[in-house]
Amino acid sequence: xxxxxxxxxxxxxxxxxxxxxxxxxxxxxxxxxxxxxxxxxxxxxxxxxxxxxxxxxxxxxxxxxxxxxxxxxxxxxxxxxxxxxxxxxxxxxxxxxxxxxxxxxxxxxxxxxxxxxxxxxxxxxxxxxxxxxxxxxxxxxxxxxxxxxxxxxxxxxxxxxxxxxxxxxxxxxxxxxxxxxxxxxxxxxxxxxxxxxxxxxxxxxxxxxxxxxxxxxxxxxxxxxxxxxxxxxxxxxxxxxxxxxxxxxxxxxxxxxxxxxxxxxxxxxxxxxxxxxxx
Amino acid sequence: xxxxxxxxxxxxxxxxxxxxxxxxxxxxxxxxxxxxxxxxxxxxxxxxxxxxxxxxxxxxxxxxxxxxxxxxxxxxxxxxxxxxxxxxxxxxxxxxxxxxxxxxxxxxxxxxxxxxxxxxxxxxxxxxxxxxxxxxxxxxxxxxxxxxxxxxxxxxxxxxxxxxxxxxxxxxxxxxxxxxxxxxxxxxxxxxxxxxxxxxxxxxxxxxxxxxxxxxxxxxxxxxxxxxxxxxxxxxxxxxxxxxxxxxxxxxxxxxxxxxxxxxxxxxxxxxxxxxxxxxxxxxxxxxxxxxxxx
Numbered sequence: 001x002x003x004x005x006x007x008x009x010x011x012x013x014x015x016x017x018x019x020x021x022x023x024x025x026x027x028x029x030x031x032x033x034x035x036x037x038x039x040x041x042x043x044x045x046x047x048x049x050x051x052x053x054x055x056x057x058x059x060x061x062x063x064x065x066x067x068x069x070x071x072x073x074x075x076x077x078x079x080x081x082x083x084x085x086x087x088x089x090x091x092x093x094x095x096x097x098x099x100x101x102x103x104x105x106x107x108x109x110x111x112x113x114x115x116x117x118x119x120x121x122x123x124x125x126x127x128x129x130x131x132x133x134x135x136x137x138x139x140x141x142x143x144x145x146x147x148x149x150x151x152x153x154x155x156x157x158x159x160x161x162x163x164x165x166x167x168x169x170x171x172x173x174x175x176x177x178x179x180x181x182x183x184x185x186x187x188x189x190x191x192x193x194x195x196x197x198x199x200x201x202x203x204x205x206x207x208x209x210x211x212x213x214x215x216x217x218x219x220x221x222x223x224x225x226x227x228x229x230x231x232x233x234x235x236x237x238x239x240x241x242x243x244x245x246x247x248x249x250x251x252x253x254x255x256x257x258x259x260x261x262x263x264x265x266x267x268x269x270x271x272x273x274x275x276x277x278x279x
Numbered sequence: 280x281x282x283x284x285x286x287x288x289x290x291x292x293x294x295x296x297x298x299x300x301x302x303x304x305x306x307x308x309x310x311x312x313x314x315x316x317x318x319x320x321x322x323x324x325x326x327x328x329x330x331x332x333x334x335x336x337x338x339x340x341x342x343x344x345x346x347x348x349x350x351x352x353x354x355x356x357x358x359x360x361x362x363x364x365x366x367x368x369x370x371x372x373x374x375x376x377x378x379x380x381x382x383x384x385x386x387x388x389x390x391x392x393x394x395x396x397x398x399x400x401x402x403x404x405x406x407x408x409x410x411x412x413x414x415x416x417x418x419x420x421x422x423x424x425x426x427x428x429x430x431x432x433x434x435x436x437x438x439x440x441x442x443x444x445x446x447x448x449x450x451x452x453x454x455x456x457x458x459x460x461x462x463x464x465x466x467x468x469x470x471x472x473x474x475x476x477x478x479x480x481x482x483x484x485x486x487x488x489x490x491x492x493x494x495x496x497x498x499x500x501x502x503x504x505x506x507x508x509x510x511x512x513x514x515x516x517x518x519x520x521x522x523x524x525x526x527x528x529x530x531x532x533x534x535x536x537x538x539x540x541x542x543x544x545x546x547x548x549x550x551x552x553x554x555x556x557x558x559x560x561x562x563x564x565x566x567x568x569x570x571x572x573x574x
Contacts, residue, residue, distance in 0.1 A: 003286040010293040014300075033554035037561055059282040070289065074296040081300045100289050104282070181553040189560035247555065254560045258567060 007100055014077070015093045022090055025125055030176075034185050035123035041192065042116035042123070052112045053105075061106030070099030087127035094121045115195040122188050131180065138178035138215065145219025146173070150226050157226065166226055169234040179218030186210035186253050193261050202264050209260050213253050221249040 012019070026035040046053075073096030080088030098117050102110045139162045147159040150166075158165040162173040187210040194203035224245055228236030236242065 003283065007286060007289050007293075010290045014293050014297045030552040030554075033552050034557040037554055037557040041561060059285070063285060070292065074292060077296055078299055078303075081303050096293075103289060104285050181556060185553050185556040185560060188557055189564065192561065192564055247559065250556045251559060251563070254563050258564070 003104075007104065011093075011097060011100065015096075018086075018089050018093060021086065022124070026123075029125065031131070031181055031184075032125035034181075034188060035125065038119045038123035038188055042119040045116045045119070046113055049112050053109050056106070056108035056112050058106035058108055059104065061108070063103055065107065066099055066101070066103030066110075068099070070096055070103050073097070073099050085127075087124070090124045091121070094124070118191060118195075119188075122191055126184070135175050135178045135180060138180055138183075138218075139173045139175070141215060142177065142179055142219045142222055143173045145216065146171070146222035146226060149220065149223040153223075153227065155226065155230050164222070164226060166230060169229050169237060171222065171226055171229070171237060173222060177218075177222070179215055182214040182218050182250055182253065183211055185250070186214040186257060189254055190257055193257065197261070197265065202261075205264060206257065206261055210253075210257060213256050213260075217249050217253045217256075221246060224249070 022035070025032050026039075027033070073092045073094075076088055076092035076095055080086070080090075080092055094117060097120075098110065101113065101117075143159055143162045143164060146164055147157050150157045150164070156167060164171040164173070187207055190207040190210040194206040197203050197206065225237055225242065228241070228245070236245075
């Protein structure tokens with residue numbers, strides 16, 4: 001217990017400022033707040049697998065792979081510090097923690113907590129470079145989908161970039177409407193679902209399927225908003241109706257993802273408590 | 280034993296990484312001048328004109344040529360001490376006053392006002408030294424050259440400065456003071472009475488321009504300050520009260536109101552927060568898995 005506490009304290013001391021900044025971003029940014037949920041899920045999974053971890057604990061395992069991962073994580077940390085790259089520094093925390101775990105507890109024990117470590121990795125917000133690069137294309141894609149579907153329903157619409165000119169109002173597909181939040185959240189849910197699968201191709205398919213589903217559903221969400229504006233009132237584009245419609249469309253996305261998992265699962269489905277040691 | 284050595288090694292590696300990270304030399308970029316307008320450095324300090332600087336700047340007449348001080352050319356050495364210039368250095372105070380600006384050129388700061396007033400107010404014999412400011416000034420000039428005393432020296436009287444830290448932007452004062460008088464307070468040889476009659480205005484500290492303008496329109500907003508025009512935004516003819524060209528007739532309270540491009544307001548369509556979305560999904564998955572008795 002004391003050695004584990006010592007290593008944990010050392011990690012906390014090294015990554016104190018990094019974790020503090022991460023927590024601040026989770027709390028303050030609506031784009032990154034999903035990280036809190038993922039961390040909570042990771043803790044729940046770790047707690048449920050504590051018995052498996054104890055059984056798989058092997059301090060006499062080959063230390064070389066874990067040592068390599070640990071040193072790679074620390075190297076990433078130093079590179080991130082020198083380059084002032086927040087994303088790299090945050091990523092290095094998960095890598096270093098995984099390496100330390102592997103080095104101290106062995107490969108089998110590390111596998112039991114691989115999914116929480118993966119959730120922690122997903123909880124790290126995307127770097128601003130990526131967000132800035134994908135936001136505008138996502139906005140335009142969502143605008144095009146909304147334009148096409150609105151025209152298919154017989155409503156005249158004129159798209160000017162990311163603006164949809166409707167007879168009664170103008171819808172702006174702003175940065176926050178790009179669908180990036182849905183993509184990130186749905187991908188995370190795909191990751192959660194994937195861990196109940198045993199096949200790696202199915203896991204990857206579930207994680208990757210979150211992206212197109214989120215993009216299409218976000219375009220349809222804009223369509224629904226435009227329809228509501230025309231048929232009901234432009235007030236439909238304001239809260240609380242708009243938040244409710246966004247939430248409902250995301251629920252539809254999750255149901256689609258679950259249906260996809262059902263379609264892909266042909267063999268006996270695993271549970272989150274399956275024993276990866278025996279698997 | 281192996282486990283303990285691994286723990287020691289891990290803690291040691293983390294400590295080495297911490298030490299290495301601590302020795303990384305951080306270099307922070309510090310601009311020479313953070314604000315081009317006020318010249319304030321990025322240290323957050325306010326632009327402060329001390330009475331001593333003002334007095335030294337206005338009272339001195341040692342400027343050889345008008346040097347418009349900019350943020351990058353200001354040198355404290357340019358501030359000279361008041362000296363008795365027998366060459367009739369009236370009006371040269373503009374250069375020295377400008378040089379007394381602590382942070383260089385300030386378009387609406389007190390020092391620039393002082394420069395204008397000084398040059399416009401009593402720069403008669405030294406037009407080349409303050410002529411540009413004089414031509415740019417919309418303020419009626421008061422008795423050029425009359426500020427020179429009998430001895431030929433520039434005699435400047437300062438109003439009592441109420442505060443050391445003056446506001447950078449002078450608030451407009453109501454024009455309820457006495458009407459402007461031509462040559463009012465031109466202080467022809469009697470500077471002692473100038474600038475001491477009224478309440479201290481925003482420019483009172485600078486009104487040591489020997490003009491004694493208290494009570495004139497210059498007591499409030501200097502009319503020569505072109506930057507005050509921007510304090511009041513121009514009226515928007517398209518968004519006046521009760522006029523919304525984009526609002527459709529059938530939706531009086533509509534949020535978006537654009538009938539055409541650029542008309543009316545635009546409704547953004549943001550997504551809900553990612554935490555709400557993911558929480559929904561996680562709860563749904565937990566519910567489904569529990570229903571299937573998988574967890």
